[in-house]
Amino acid sequence: MADRERQTLPLSFSVNGTRYDIEVEPHELLLDVIRKRLGLTGAKRSCDVQVCGACTVLLDGRPVSSCTLPAFEARDKDVLTIEGMARDGKLHPIQEAFIEYGGFQCGFCTPGMILTAKTLLDENPDPTEEEVIEYMNGNICRCTGYKKIVESIMGVGKAGEAS
Numbered sequence: 505m506a507d508r509e510r511q512t513l514p515l516s517f518s519v520n521g522t523r524y525d526i527e528v529e530p531h532e533l534l535l536d537v538i539r540k541r542l543g544l545t546g547a548k549r550s551c552d553v554q555v556c557g558a559c560t561v562l563l564d565g566r567p568v569s570s571c572t573l574p575a576f577e578a579r580d581k582d583v584l585t586i587e588g589m590a591r592d593g594k595l596h597p598i599q600e601a602f603i604e605y606g607g608f609q610c611g612f613c614t615p616g617m618i619l620t621a622k623t624l625l626d627e628n629p630d631p632t633e634e635e636v637i638e639y640m641n642g643n644i645c646r647c648t649g650y651k652k653i654v655e656s657i658m659g660v661g662k663a664g665e666a667s
Contacts, residue, residue, distance in 0.1 A: 538570060544587050554642075556613070560587050597657075612646075
């Protein structure tokens with residue numbers, strides 16, 4: 505049987521403010537494009553079924569599971585990864601809060617937690633503890649009891665420094 509030519513689709517999108525024009529295979533996932541092609545390894549592969557949050561990136565400002573999202577779905581959109589959070593060498597206030605309040609241990613889930621928290625705080629700069637817990641429900645941490653994560657997010661929210 506002769507080798508078939510691979511079908512590819514054009515993908516133009518922005519990642520962390522940089523525009524990319526690449527070809528992707530129809531089945532190629534956004535997580536794989538971000539990690540393997542662009543070298544941005546903050547988003548992690550873990551569950552592959554949208555339940556853990558380790559692969560979370562922001563697509564036009566909304567958290568998505570990049571482990572199940574076909575890359576071509578990001579066409580003409582803006583993707584933000586954890587690598588794009590810092591500006592001019594300064595950590596984002598949410599990143600600073602996770603350090604200050606000890607909102608991480610091993611760090612595997614931290615990028616997804618921070619990006620999801622950014623969306624929450626962009627929508628609601630002063631959430632209650634219950635609102636934080638509910639919003640962060642799709643992000644799993646295997647190391648902590650979530651107390652420090654919630655404290656980190658609440659610390660930023662109270663300061664009103666989310667954006």
